[in-house]
Amino acid sequence: MKGGLVLAKISVSLSKLKLRNPTMLASGIIGISGKLLLRAAKEGAGAVVTKSIGPEPRNGYINPCLTEVFKNSYLNAMGLPNPGVKFFAEELKIAKGGKIPVIASVFGASPLEFAYVASEMEKAGADAVELNVSCPHSEIAIIGQSCELVSETVKEVKKTLKVPIFVKLNPNVTDIVEIALEAEKAGADAITAINTLRAMAIDINTYKPVLSNRIGGLSGEALRPIAVRCVYEIYEHVKIPIIAVGGILNWSHAIEHILAGATAVQIGTGLVNGFQIFQEVSKGIEKYLEEKGHRSIQEIVGIAHREGEK
Numbered sequence: 383m384k385g386g387l388v389l390a391k392i393s394v395s396l397s398k399l400k401l402r403n404p405t406m407l408a409s410g411i412i413g414i415s416g417k418l419l420l421r422a423a424k425e426g427a428g429a430v431v432t433k434s435i436g437p438e439p440r441n442g443y444i445n446p447c448l449t450e451v452f453k454n455s456y457l458n459a460m461g462l463p464n465p466g467v468k469f470f471a472e473e474l475k476i477a478k479g480g481k482i483p484v485i486a487s488v489f490g491a492s493p494l495e496f497a498y499v500a501s502e503m504e505k506a507g508a509d510a511v512e513l514n515v516s517c518p519h520s521e522i523a524i525i526g527q528s529c530e531l532v533s534e535t536v537k538e539v540k541k542t543l544k545v546p547i548f549v550k551l552n553p554n555v556t557d558i559v560e561i562a563l564e565a566e567k568a569g570a571d572a573i574t575a576i577n578t579l580r581a582m583a584i585d586i587n588t589y590k591p592v593l594s595n596r597i598g599g600l601s602g603e604a605l606r607p608i609a610v611r612c613v614y615e616i617y618e619h620v621k622i623p624i625i626a627v628g629g630i631l632n633w634s635h636a637i638e639h640i641l642a643g644a645t646a647v648q649i650g651t652g653l654v655n656g657f658q659i660f661q662e663v664s665k666g667i668e669k670y671l672e673e674k675g676h677r678s679i680q681e682i683v684g685i686a687h688r689e690g691e692k
């Protein structure tokens with residue numbers, strides 16, 4: 383008890399996973415080493431997602447790969463650099479020391495490659511896998527733009543995996559809901575929304591695109607209204623939990639996503655302000671729930687959809 387109020391519960395469930403709080407480290411942001419994943423756990427994250435891992439080591443694009451376009455908003459085109467699944471299995475084992483769920487983000491060139499990487503990560507101890515079918519500046523983007531390819535990929539991974547499967551959606555589509563529904567129908571256990579939005583910047587002095595890959599993906603503050611809209615629309619149609627990601631730099635941004643329909647929230651660009659963001663967001667959510675008289679997060683998930691709600 384605190385000040386006569388019952389402390390609001392901020393633990394959440396995502397399929398079989400239990401999270402002590404709804405904050406998660408988003409894929410690609412510092413999650414390339416076991417030690418950094420462990421650090422995020424120690425700093426208060428409810429779960430961590432690894433950098434996207436493929437079947438073989440991959441260098442990614444040459445610099446420049448990242449540029450700030452507005453305050454707290456970035457363009458990146460990394461090109462999915464990663465050490466490959468065999469090497470990364472050891473890093474994942476280190477991350478398990480954090481005693482919170484570790485989710486392996488995986489990708490491949492075909493449904494069979496996705497299934498291979500996912501099953502290697504499961505063997506290494508991943509508590510769930512997140513299928514990255516959505517990196518907007520790489521060849522895998524097209525998977526997340528096709529109902530058929532998303533369905534085939536999820537079904538293939540599902541054949542071999544026991545741990546839950548999350549599907550991370552590509553916002554660069556006309557109708558994100560139809561892709562989410564297809565993922566759910568194929569057996570996905572949760573939807574992660576969204577990956578970055580295709581965008582570019584041009585240097586007016588050199589006359590050239592700023593990023594070496596020319597086109598990149600927009601993340602951070604500028605992405606949030608688009609991500610909130612995607613979460614809101616998906617929530618209206620799918621029954622599996624939604625994990626929101628896009629532009630969360632403080633607790634009120636996380637609340638906005640939860641009201642739209644998210645059960646948990648991933649933080650990527652928000653890490654620019656330091657690891658303390660996990661605790662700040664958790665504490666902010668707890669305080670908000672108490673002030674509004676709610677006993678748990680579950681009471682406010684998707685509440686923005688309810689008619690007559692103030």
Ligand SMILES: Cc1cc2nc3c(=O)[nH]c(=O)nc-3n(C[C@H](O)[C@H](O)[C@H](O)COP(=O)(O)O)c2cc1C
Binds near residue numbers: 411433448456578628
């Ligand atoms: C530098 C950078 C690298 C990223 N790498 C990955 C990745 O490997 N896999 C993935 O699924 N998403 C990746 N993302 C996308 C983020 O996980 C997230 O979906 C996106 O940045 C929106 O969230 P944010 O506004 O909190 O950053 C990356 C984003 C950034 C900025």
